Amino acid sequence: MASDRTHIACLGAGRMGRGIAVQFAYAGHEVVLLDAKPRDPAAFARLEAEALTEIGDALRTLAELGLFDPARADTILARVRVAPDEQAPEVLSRAGLVFEGVPEILDFKRDILARASGLMAPDAILASTTSTILVDDLSPSVADPARFLNAHWLNPAYIIPLVEVSPGRDTAPETVARLHAILESVGKVPVNCAATPGFIVPRLQTLAMNEAARMVEEGVASAEEIDKAVKYGFGFRFGVLGVLEFIDWGGGDILYHASRYLTGALGHERYRAPEVIERNMEQGRIGLRTGQGFMDYSGLDLESYRRQRLGALVERLRAEGLAKPPVLPD
Structure with a gap:
């Protein structure tokens, strides 16, 4: 669907969100890194500058390594923006695919996922990128578990092709199929695995x-x-x-x-x-x-x-x- 192509949101502006942003922006998507917690304007400005600098550096490195014309780096970077927590309703309501990438703290993730799922469009996909927590330990917090699953990326997210897709017991098959299609469209190689510690x-x-x-x-x-x-x-x-x-x-x-x-x-x-x-x-x-x-x-x-x-x-x-x-x- 069109929103999958143009609206990607990442909950959290840390390393994983930034890596995912590089991948999707490179493939032509508009990406919003949504700050996962309230900050004063000065603190948010520092986070925004740090995130965009890191993403820009990654793009320039990829260009220097021959993946694309270095003159295009700024155009790709312009597809990424960092939004403060208070813009969550606007950002999440427009996203067709949302990746959660906050720290590996169970209660924190549950709170973030509960809030996000309540603000998302009814047909949007919500994917946690957790590397340690099973999807079924998180899904009870989500408004619609049928649209929720885990997508475990490997660092650096914009280089390593593999994404381990782990559906939960309530994840709808069409959610898995749609996520596979989106990931493949941006050059990733998704594989399905059971919700089990350690993935593959x-x-x-x-x-x-x-x-x-x-x-x-x-x-x-x-x-x-x-x-x-x-x-x-x-x-x-x-x-x-x-x-x-x-x-x-x-x-x-x-x-x-x-x-x-x-x-x-x-x-x-x-x-x-x-x-x-x-x-x-x-x-x-x-x-x-x-x-x-x-x-x-x-x-x-x-x-x-x-x-x-x-x-x-x-x-x-x-x-x-x-x-x-x-x-x-x-």
């Missing part, structure tokens, strides 16, 4: 970050060497092959046996494979070799699939400056 990426990365820190603690390797291994091995592959796709590529049986070995060798249950890995083996869902794994490869031209994935890895090599030409004999 934080849950995965918490394990990886803790294990990396543990290896430093145990003297396995230096921080520099571990990060090099992540950049050119672990992360290099998963930027092309998703984690579950990678299990299928190598074979779920390899993960099963590796998990058993590491559990015994390192003496910790955190390496134990989940039951789904064993079930897949029992059912012959090993991956590419059997045509079924976490993904369904039946009917797929496996040779073309492998070539496409290997081609993408070669492009990563080129991007890293590591695709060296062969040395020919003299």
